[in-house]
Amino acid sequence: MMSMEGFFDAGPIDAFPHGSARVVLVDNVRVAVFRLDSGWYALRDACPHMGSSLAQGRVRDGRVTCRWHDWSFDLATGTSDSKRKACARVYELRTHDDHIWLKPPPPVGRPSDDEDDEWMTADPDTWFR
Secondary structure, three states, rough: OOOOOOOEEEHHHHOOOOEEEEEEEOOEEEEEEEEOOOOEEEEOOOOOOOOOOOOEEEOOOOOOEOOOOOOOOOOOEEEEEEOOEEOOEEEEEEEEOOOEEEOOOOOOOOOOHHHOOOHHOHHHOOOOO
């Protein structure tokens, strides 16, 4: 089995039941991997509100709803329907050689590698002239 740079082997595809979620550890973080008819999804297994397991939440129409306080998150993007703008952390997921591979998102507060950071080279003394 080949190693994929930046990805963690979460296990064989057959270990993930259809229609539900399974929790795996990726770099000591619990990740909920959802295997649904619409596809595969992976979110950090903690509601950003109070930390409840999203793997144990209700899944419907491409969303998972936290069982504690009914916060709902899009499985593909992690965005919430809440006015609080909280997002669940989404992991990139790939299938390869009959295994699930997960790539953690960049740390909170750090821009992704593909984000335009040209502004960082600007001279701040010229901003308000």
